[in-house]
Amino acid sequence: MQAIIMAAGKGSRLGALTEEIPKAFLEIRGIKLIEYNIALLHAHGIKDIFIVTGYQNERFEEMAREINGLRCIYNPFFEMVNVLGSFYMAQEYLSEDTVYLHADTLCSPDIFQDMLKKGGDMVLPVDFKDCDEEAMKVLTQNGCITEISKEIPCDIGDGEFIGIAKISKAILPDLKLAVKKLMKEKQFGSYFEGAIQELIGLHKYQLEVLPTEHRFWAEIDFEEDYEKAGKEIAEGLVKLAEKEFGKV
Helix, strand or coil: CEEEEEECCCCHHHHHHHCCCCHHHCEECCEEHHHHHHHHHHHCCCCEEEEEEECEHHHHHHHHHHCCCEEEEECCCCCCCCHHHHHHHHHHHCCCCEEEEECCEEECHHHHHHHHHCCCCEEEEEECCCCCCCCCEEEEECCEEEEEECCCCCCCCCEEECCCEEECHHHHHHHHHHHHHHHHCCCCCCCCHHHHHHHHHHCCCCEEEEECCCCCEEECCCHHHHHHHHHHCCHHHHHHHHHHHCCC
């Protein structure tokens, strides 16, 4: 199994916190956000990890020199494209079942483990709750995703996709074609979820929902998200990262 971590953006909405370091290098309890994700992957035997970088790429390159199996793919257009463009830069390296993550998203180990165990062409953890306009909202039916977009009206969205997914090897060829199609259409501002919606439109794959069931996860976009994650982070995730990086 492989993993791809999206880490190209600066995280400008965090203001002064990311003026000198990438968002992925922000720390909670002395451990970087990116380190939490690497520790989570390693704890489940996933060592073949690609990080798509942009802002302050050299910091990630330095980290990759110290961690076996960690490879950086630099997106020189990170200031002009959204996440879809970063995925496009790396998709040729993906050939096995793949875990997709954002460097600024954390989740409890039990959500992650349940995701790996669950069948389906793609598994997407979803927090079933009332959502705001910024959330990547989903519509579901019979345990599967039927629509995914920030444009779904808040009053009809079933919940929020947390930004971590398991992608099966079987779905990769069509996923890559969907990403390529959107890039050819010059949809450079699109999110990765735009490609997921393209897959839904094919009506040939099962995009399974995994309810988070009130377990910890966090997407860190604003300073208040960072502060909240620091208070609520799952102790199991902290222990994994402390063990991996020797910060006890």
